[in-house]
Amino acid sequence: MLVFLQHNVAHLGIVTGLCLAEAATTHLPLFLSRFLLFTAVAASIATALAEILGGALAISILTGMLVVLAALLFTVAFFAGIVSTTTAGMAGGTIYAGILGEAYNIKDYHSWHGVALTYVLAVGVICFITDPFKGLVYSQIVLSVQLPLTVFTQIYLTSAPKVMGAYANTKLQRTILGLIALIVTILNGLLLIDVLF
Numbered sequence: 001m002l003v004f005l006q007h008n009v010a011h012l013g014i015v016t017g018l019c020l021a022e023a024a025t026t027h028l029p030l031f032l033s034r035f036l037l038f039t040a041v042a043a044s045i046a047t048a049l050a051e052i053l054g055g056a057l058a059i060s061i062l063t064g065m066l067v068v069l070a071a072l073l074f075t076v077a078f079f080a081g082i083v084s085t086t087t088a089g090m091a092g093g094t095i096y097a098g099i100l101g102e103a104y105n106i107k108d109y110h111s112w113h114g115v116a117l118t119y120v121l122a123v124g125v126i127c128f129i130t131d132p133f134k135g136l137v138y139s140q141i142v143l144s145v146q147l148p149l150t151v152f153t154q155i156y157l158t159s160a161p162k163v164m165g166a167y168a169n170t171k172l173q174r175t176i177l178g179l180i181a182l183i184v185t186i187l188n189g190l191l192l193i194d195v196l197f
Contacts, residue, residue: 001180005151008169008177012158015167021098024153027163036153039146040095041118046142047088048122049135057132071126075119092118141195144188151181 009020016023021040024033056071063070094104096114104111129135155177159169169177 001183004176004180005154008158008173009154011167012154012164015164019094019098019104020150020154020157021095022101022103023157023163025098025101027157027160028153034099036149037095037099039149041092041099043143043146043150044088044092044095044118045121045125046139046146047091048118049125050139050143051088052119052122053126053129053132053135053139056126057136060132067129067132068127071123075123086115088122089115089118137195141192144191147188148181148185151177151184155181 012023013019018026021037024036028036052071052074053067055074056067059065059070059074060067065073090104093106093111093114096117097104097108097111100110102108102110106112106115126135155169155174157163158177159174161168
């Protein structure tokens with residue numbers, strides 16, 4: 001399923017030259033694009049939170065260090081390049097730049113601040129978490145709520161001739177992507193119900 005969604009959003013980028021955040025800002029009504037992008041920022045922060053908290057929990061379990069201190073240590077290591085993944089930060093930078101109608105460029109003020117803001121807010125949230133394992137669960141809840149919004153936005157934009165021209169999704173592609181979106185939404189809804197109730 002993920003391959004179809006990744007192909008679809010790559011299709012958007014190749015045809016329009018825009019990332020999903022830029023396309024949403026350009027082609028959706030302002031109130032809707034801002035809502036979707038701010039939920040995407042929340043998802044980026046939740047992803048960073050999960051990465052930092054997961055690393056912090058590992059350090060805490062192995063060393064007995066307090067989770068907040070371990071989170072700070074892990075974040076410093078993250079920025080120093082010891083940890084290989086920077087996906088959440090780049091997503092935050094891309095979305096932040098996209099809100100302003102710009103492309104991601106780490107040398108640009110907006111992209112750089114989007115990356116930093118993602119990590120600062122994630123570490124800030126960690127400082128208020130009393131149960132690290134629940135913090136991980138709640139970060140995944142944020143992601144499960146936001147993911148269907150992104151998927152449906154992606155399908156809408158790549159199916160719209162005004163955005164994609166002759167390269168808009170075909171009826172078969174829309175059907176397959178719609179089924180994937182429906183499955184993702186149902187599974188995430190079931191996860192949400194299971195965790196909250």
